[in-house]
Amino acid sequence: MEMLDLLLRALDTAIPVLVTVFLGLFLAGMLMELGVLDRLSVLSKPLVSMANLPSISASSFLVSLGSAVAANSMIAEFKMRGALDDRETVLCAMMNSIPVYIREILTYQIPVVVPLLGPVVGLFYAGVFITTAVVKILIVIALGRLMLRGGDGAEISWESPRRTRSPPEATLKILRTQMRPFARISITYIAMTLLVLSLNDHGFFERLSVLPIAQTFGISPEAIVPLTTYVASPLLGISLLSPMIQSGSLTEVQAATVLMLGSMFMLPIFAMKSMVPNYTAIFGARIGLMIVMISTGLSVMVRAIFLLALLSIG
Numbered sequence: 123m124e125m126l127d128l129l130l131r132a133l134d135t136a137i138p139v140l141v142t143v144f145l146g147l148f149l150a151g152m153l154m155e156l157g158v159l160d161r162l163s164v165l166s167k168p169l170v171s172m173a174n175l176p177s178i179s180a181s182s183f184l185v186s187l188g189s190a191v192a193a194n195s196m197i198a199e200f201k202m203r204g205a206l207d208d209r210e211t212v213l214c215a216m217m218n219s220i221p222v223y224i225r226e227i228l229t230y231q232i233p234v235v236v237p238l239l240g241p242v243v244g245l246f247y248a249g250v251f252i253t254t255a256v257v258k259i260l261i262v263i264a265l266g267r268l269m270l271r272g273g274d275g276a277e278i279s280w281e282s283p284r285r286t287r288s289p290p291e292a293t294l295k296i297l298r299t300q301m302r303p304f305a306r307i308s309i310t311y312i313a314m315t316l317l318v319l320s321l322n323d324h325g326f327f328e329r330l331s332v333l334p335i336a337q338t339f340g341i342s343p344e345a346i347v348p349l350t351t352y353v354a355s356p357l358l359g360i361s362l363l364s365p366m367i368q369s370g371s372l373t374e375v376q377a378a379t380v381l382m383l384g385s386m387f388m389l390p391i392f393a394m395k396s397m398v399p400n401y402t403a404i405f406g407a408r409i410g411l412m413i414v415m416i417s418t419g420l421s422v423m424v425r426a427i428f429l430l431a432l433l434s435i436g
Contacts, residue, residue, distance in 0.1 A: 136311055175270065183221070191400065194401070197215055223255035250385075253428075
């Protein structure tokens, strides 16, 4: 019964995600089949060309504005076809993560975080978020220029040559093309979700206590509760910090320090719970874990730099 309950909870978690994945894959395939992305990709080609990335990255970057999972699935399919090597795949996937920052700035940071934390701490927090995105872009460009040869894969396309199809023919062709990668993604995602839920049930994540780290950095006792809460739920932690900032029980520097330390501890946990199932399902264990480690490592590094700066001020 325990295993059945675990499986039902995993399916309850995975099914909404997999429905979104399927719809994203189908929409991306339709846009590629109709040539829409080929025409729109000129908008993102300057950024992609700076990093010496293949042309497919320009199209997947546009798709990632709507669904990073669908965009990465496009990259994974071209990797399976042999059109992309490991280095190109990793850098393309990292580039696809950038629109997530754009969406979160517009839908979460500005309308939610800044009003809760106030203009100083809120804009600082949003600024760290933007800085992380800029650092990732610069790293991708630098690595691309160092490791990739410009123009590689420039002629990669969804289908070559593309012939005109009726809408029903195009739909059937896309469904046939996407069923194999979707089945592989589904199986891996459900398996990884089972693993994460099992670890959570056995208290693995709860044992990763933030208190020793907080004491090491001299976090004030009144900030311990919002700090530990932030690790579990950033929004709830921010909500607890808000009245403490307004009442003056925490200075703005102390509040920003709590946010940076909480982020550094929360990001690896978030990566294990969410990013690892997603990326390993799409790219396989080796490349998926590589992408997660690089992306999470860069995010933690940026916050560590800001944390050290705050500690020097405080």
